[in-house]
Amino acid sequence: MASALAVRLRKLKEPSIIPGFGITLGFTLAYLAIVVIIPLSGLFFKAATVSFGEFWQTVTSARVVHAYQISFGLSLLAAFINCFFGLIIAWILARYHFPFKKIVDAMVDLPFALPTAVAGIALTALYAPQGWIGQYLVPMGIKVAFSPLGILMALIFVGLPFVVRTVEPILQDAERELEEAALSLGATRWQTFWKVIFPSIVPALLTGFAMSFARGLGEYGSVIFIAGNIPKVSEIVPLIIVIKLEQYDYAGATAVACVMLVASFILLFIINWLQQWAGKDKAAT
Amino acid sequence: MIFSKNPSPITESLWIQALLMFLGLGFMAILVVLPLASVFAEAFRQGWVAYRDALAHPQAIYAIKLTLLVAAIAVPLNVAFGLAASWAIAKFEFAGKRLLITFIDLPFSVSPVISGLIYVLLFGAGSQFGQWLSDNDIEIVFAVPGLVIATIFVTFPFVARELIPLMEEQGTEEEEAAIMLGAGGLRTFISVTLPNIKWGLFYGVLLCNARAMGEFGAVSVVSGHIRGKTNTVPLHVEILYNEYNFVAAFAVASILTILALVTLLLKSLIEFKFAAEIRAKKK
Numbered sequence: 199m200a201s202a203l204a205v206r207l208r209k210l211k212e213p214s215i216i217p218g219f220g221i222t223l224g225f226t227l228a229y230l231a232i233v234v235i236i237p238l239s240g241l242f243f244k245a246a247t248v249s250f251g252e253f254w255q256t257v258t259s260a261r262v263v264h265a266y267q268i269s270f271g272l273s274l275l276a277a278f279i280n281c282f283f284g285l286i287i288a289w290i291l292a293r294y295h296f297p298f299k300k301i302v303d304a305m306v307d308l309p310f311a312l313p314t315a316v317a318g319i320a321l322t323a324l325y326a327p328q329g330w331i332g333q334y335l336v337p338m339g340i341k342v343a344f345s346p347l348g349i350l351m352a353l354i355f356v357g358l359p360f361v362v363r364t365v366e367p368i369l370q371d372a373e374r375e376l377e378e379a380a381l382s383l384g385a386t387r388w389q390t391f392w393k394v395i396f397p398s399i400v401p402a403l404l405t406g407f408a409m410s411f412a413r414g415l416g417e418y419g420s421v422i423f424i425a426g427n428i429p430k431v432s433e434i435v436p437l438i439i440v441i442k443l444e445q446y447d448y449a450g451a452t453a454v455a456c457v458m459l460v461a462s463f464i465l466l467f468i469i470n471w472l473q474q475w476a477g478k479d480k481a482a483t
Numbered sequence: 484m485i486f487s488k489n490p491s492p493i494t495e496s497l498w499i500q501a502l503l504m505f506l507g508l509g510f511m512a513i514l515v516v517l518p519l520a521s522v523f524a525e526a527f528r529q530g531w532v533a534y535r536d537a538l539a540h541p542q543a544i545y546a547i548k549l550t551l552l553v554a555a556i557a558v559p560l561n562v563a564f565g566l567a568a569s570w571a572i573a574k575f576e577f578a579g580k581r582l583l584i585t586f587i588d589l590p591f592s593v594s595p596v597i598s599g600l601i602y603v604l605l606f607g608a609g610s611q612f613g614q615w616l617s618d619n620d621i622e623i624v625f626a627v628p629g630l631v632i633a634t635i636f637v638t639f640p641f642v643a644r645e646l647i648p649l650m651e652e653q654g655t656e657e658e659e660a661a662i663m664l665g666a667g668g669l670r671t672f673i674s675v676t677l678p679n680i681k682w683g684l685f686y687g688v689l690l691c692n693a694r695a696m697g698e699f700g701a702v703s704v705v706s707g708h709i710r711g712k713t714n715t716v717p718l719h720v721e722i723l724y725n726e727y728n729f730v731a732a733f734a735v736a737s738i739l740t741i742l743a744l745v746t747l748l749l750k751s752l753i754e755f756k757f758a759a760e761i762r763a764k765k766k
Binding site: 210211212214215216217218219221222223225226227229230233234235236237238240241244283286287289290293294296300302303304305306307308309310311312313314315316317319320321323324329330331351354355358387412415416417418419423436437439440443448451452455458459462463465466469470 | 494495496499500503504506507508510511513514515516517518519521522525563564567568570571572574575576577578579583585586587588589590592593594595596597600601602603604605607609610632635636639655658659662663667668671672690693696697698699700703704717718720721724729732733736739740743744746747748750751755
């Protein structure tokens with residue numbers, strides 16, 4: 199019995215002469231449990247103390263449902279727009295030569311590096327009626343600040359680097375011989391793009407899309423300043439959670455957070471799957 | 484073909500190239516460069532003196548000190564975690580490895596607001612543990628420890644996810660050779676592994692630090708917005724902005740913007756200066 203167990207345990211880890219496995223894995227698991235797993239599962243335990251009827255009523259109340267529509271709808275739209283412009287930016291960075299290219303390349307990561315609160319107030323200042331852009335748009339009847347359009351701008355801002363950074367390396371590594379072959383077989387540049395290049399970047403583009411979408415769903419700091427936060431018009435789901443917390447409605451905040459967390463986990467699962475697909479694709483060519 | 488890297492028949496016609504350049508750079512200018520410029524324009528709207536006064540305000544100085552303190556605790560802890568996790572994951576083969584990596588990535592897919600909420604639920608007065616803490620006069624939520632813990636959560640994956648792929652690519656031969664030659668585990672790590680991963684580690688620390696100092700959502704939820712007690716720099720920006728004190732808000736925001744620009748500059752420098760070295764180390 200004991201030896202059978204030992205054999206089974208040995209199968210869990212391949213032998214190695216490198217020391218430190220026990221202590222580093224032990225520390226990793228302990229730290230992970232204390233910082234991430236226990237607090238996160240606490241959320242589900244808290245949700246379990248709420249009766250199902252109450253839970254359902256909270257997560258399907260009209261104001262919350264409007265917030266889902268705004269968060270999911272605008273994140274989806276922002277991710278689409280990022281796919282289009284992100285692909286163009288990745289394309290010019292990977293294939294063209296132009297002055298200040300390194301600066302442009304570095305600036306793509308600005309939305310990652312700039313604190314979200316700063317992005318939020320900067321975007322609001324730009325699109326406010328007296329702002330640099332707002333002063334031209336507002337007379338035309340286009341209201342960006344304090345409207346859903348402002349939320350969209352903020353979500354595009356935070357999501358842009360994901361698409362560029364996943365697509366750019368694929369374009370850089372692409373074998374140009376394939377494009378030459380397509381050309382010599384009589385394909386136009388447009389046909390070469392759609393039939394040769396585009397299929398190879400689809401997994402990366404979808405990964406970037408999903409990452410941009412996931413980031414948009416949870417985004418808070420850059421959105422709340424520009425959104426105007428009008429109930430049922432420009433209120434995002436993370437803001438609903440904050441409002442419920444400020445009213446000491448912990449059960450309500452937890453219920454809405456659970457719905458969002460499940461959506462995030464599903465997206466994480468899809469992103470992992472997409473990345474594996476992209477990896478396999480790369481290995482095959 | 485002025486934009487093409489190599490003159491080659493497999494490129495777009497000139498007007499398509501110009502159109503793509505216009506769309507790409509125009510989008511970047513409106514989306515990224517204009518907001519950046521507007522931070523500084525708004526900060527200096529009333530001149531240098533107003534800018535300096537906003538930064539010299541005692542509450543601004545308190546916020547800067549608090550942010551530095553929070554980062555000084557959170558970043559080293561996550562570096563220690565990142566090194567331990569990448570050693571265990573990259574140097575050994577064991578069951579459940581992919582699952583462990585997924586768990587390490589988890590904080591990235593959780594909304595910052597939820598990251599704060601979980602600690603309010605755990606340590607707040609609503610839970611039994613929170614009740615016990617308040618009976619013993621231990622303050623975590625709505626106090627500095629809460630800010631630190633929430634910051635650790637949101638910056639948790641940065642170092643580990645930078646190091647794991649790098650160390651996996653480098654394999655274990657060099658460490659095995661060092662062990663065979665009689666070096667101990669710690670000696671092997673310091674003399675063999677660390678020089679191989681130093682740029683990756685620096686990169687991870689850089690990103691971790693930028694996020695730790697700039698985090699808003701999670702910290703906002705656990706802070707309770709107590710002025711002069713729990714307002715970090717991003718929260719101070721929010722307070723000033725909501726008071727319509729725009730010049731001061733943008734002045735304080737400009738420090739965070741400079742931090743972001745320095746982060747990007749260092750990141751680009753590592754990438755360009757040491758690209759050859761990093762590539763060599765990967766083989």
